[in-house]
Amino acid sequence: MSTGQRTGSIEVRHLRAFLAIADEGSVTRAATRLRVTQPVVSRTLAALERHLGVRLVDRSTHHLALTSEGVAFLDKAAAAVAAFDEALDPGRLRGWPLRLGHAWSAFGPYTTPLLRTWQQRHPETPLELLRIDDRTAGLTRGEVDAALLRGPVNTPGLVTEVLFTEVRVAAVAADGPLAARTSLSLADLTGGAVVLNTVSGATTLDLWPPDARPAATLTVANTDDWLTAIAAGRGCGVSGNSTAQMHPHAGVTYVPLDDAPPLPVLLARRDGPGHPALPRLAELAREIVARERPMRP
Known part of the structure; x- marks a missing residue:
């Protein structure tokens, strides 16, 4: 398991161990995935729980399950690890891609105009369109920088803007x-x-x-x-x-x-500092809708 930056006595490896346990539902399988021994994973999880002062995993059942605190911590841990890995990816240092998530249908009829216009105006910043089967299309887990979502979104920590509605x-x-x-x-x-x-x-x-x-x-x-x-x-x-x-x-x-x-189509981002190109994305999305909509039935 790789080591990482310290936050007090906690390192990125503690978060990786917790995420592996949550994904695998087993300390043994998490240890195999991380290529360490089972006692190492157990001690790492215990150290994280002591640091947070809460129990993240319920060990009283035959199959491990996250506690309510563990469920609440899951997205935060995933976002922190994703941000850490993103920052240290040497392949992304030259051109920092803007990752735009969606769960289905992307930007609808405006998808191709958005991608083509972005490439023409901002070739230095690749726009990656990613389908992620999640209510926030990976946004809360830090897998994307912004997301195109549909319907009401009440997830805490997100800022949303209605771009258009569709029947x-x-x-x-x-x-x-x-x-x-x-x-x-x-x-x-x-x-x-x-x-x-x-x-x-x-x-x-x-x-x-x-x-x-x-x-x-x-x-x-x-x-x-x-x-x-x-x-x-x-x-x-x-x-x-x-x-x-x-x-x-x-x-x-x-x-x-x-x-x-009608179904609202939203552009969502996390509340707080994000990718520097996010304002340009929002501006272009509004422009594309205003420009293309009158041309469509």
Whole structure:
């Protein structure tokens, strides 16, 4: 395990050990991953917990689990390690890339204009578009510098700006009875199951009135599984119109929803110092929307 900068008696290796345990769910597997012995990992975790004054991992069960304090600390530890590794990556010293995360559909119809215009105006700063299946697209974990998100985002420590809104559509099996309709209502989707992406999606049961919700739900973890389930006839889904444009699927038909509220598309960043190019990104994103939107139906 590599050593790192000290913060009091704590080093980056303590955070790496905690993250490995959280990912693997086992001290033994974490030790194998880090190429150290199990007692070393146990002592490292214990030292971190003593320093913080809280227990991060519940060892009372057969399978290790994070305590509530451990869950709260997880994103902070991941962001700190990511920032440390980023700072010491020699390949990024010449051109500091601006990492833009998204969970699905990126910037919708404005994605290509954004990437092309950025490359023309700021060739010295590569813009990396990264899909990360997470509600904040890796932003809270420090995996990206900014993120394009959809729907309400109430995560503490994030600053968001609504760039545009898009209409919602229903995603239904292409060979199902709803695919032939020219439009649908939310009530039309309540007779069967609704497929919900609970990891990174923006649709929840709160979209329907409490007394008129779908008969059943099927949960998935990413857009690919969401599309596969709908194409297989296991349920229908609701998403923004950008999904229809960015994720066409032979087994899925997208139908306009008449009564669903529009879906906001946000640019999010962490509150505090960040990549120096973030203001330029926000400015260009606003410009692209203002320039391209009148040209589109």
